[in-house]
Amino acid sequence: MRIRRCGSLDLSGRVRFKLGAGVGHADDYILAFDRALRGAGFSDYNLLRVSSVLPPGALPSDEIPLPKGYLLPIAYGEKSSSERGALIGAAVAVAVPKDPENVGIIMEVTGNEPSSVLMDKAEALARQAMADRGIEVAAVYRTGADTTVGDGVSCVFAGVALWRDPS
Numbered sequence: 001m002r003i004r005r006c007g008s009l010d011l012s013g014r015v016r017f018k019l020g021a022g023v024g025h026a027d028d029y030i031l032a033f034d035r036a037l038r039g040a041g042f043s044d045y046n047l048l049r050v051s052s053v054l055p056p057g058a059l060p061s062d063e064i065p066l067p068k069g070y071l072l073p074i075a076y077g078e079k080s081s082s083e084r085g086a087l088i089g090a091a092v093a094v095a096v097p098k099d100p101e102n103v104g105i106i107m108e109v110t111g112n113e114p115s116s117v118l119m120d121k122a123e124a125l126a127r128q129a130m131a132d133r134g135i136e137v138a139a140v141y142r143t144g145a146d147t148t149v150g151d152g153v154s155c156v157f158a159g160v161a162l163w164r165d166p167s
Contacts, residue, residue, distance in 0.1 A: 014165040016061040017054060019092060021115070021145035026045040029080055029153050036078065036157035039145070045072035048106030052129075052163070054094055054104030058162070060141060065165055076159030077108030081149045090158040091118035095126035098138040105129040107161045115144030115158075 002127050006073035022039020026032040045066070050073045066072065077090045090110045107125040109118050119142045130137050145156045 015055045015058040016163055016165050017058050017094065018061050018064055018161045019094065019141055019143045019159070020161070021090065021092070021143045021156070023145050023147045024155045024157070025147070025150060027152045029155065031113050031118045032080060032153040032155035033078065033157070036046060036145070036155040040159060042072065042074065042157075042159060044068040045070055045161075047072055047074050047076070047135060047159075049087070050075055052106040052108070053108055054096065054160075056097075056103055057100040058096070058104060059165075064161060064163065065166055070119040072161050072163065074107040074159045074161045075108055076156060076157060077110045078157045079110035080153055080155040082153045083149055084151070086116070087112050087146060087151045088149060088154060088156050089113055089115045089118045089144060089146035090156040091115050091122045091142065092158040093119060093122035093140055094139070094160055095123075095137045096119050096139045097130065098136040101150070102135045103133075105133075108158065110156070111146040113146075115146040115156075119144045
């Protein structure tokens, strides 16, 4: 059987990652979600949700060099609500290993807390998951978003996109 690689889904070789977080408000959920994706910088891709492992040797990036419309592997957390006055938040943290031969860990959390609290939680979880694996942490990257729900539906999103570096 021959295995065929599928563009942005092939996470062999040099892998890049980008964190993003955003907030969206609208009259219905799907538009609020789309606006949160736009705020996070991921709205022009077809997101493929993945679990929380950062491939060995992955490096951070400020931009996604893939063509718009591509499938984009991403670990994310999102929360929505239409309860006026409710606080909602989402955060992600990426623990990068000291040894680039090891995997890193991505943790996503959501809740009814400020993003600063959720980012602390996501970081603690990522550090603990690395400790559970006996892997030393070189750096932690994190981001989050929160909002107070007004009229209609609000959505918060935080994610870590992964792709094979095309260069």
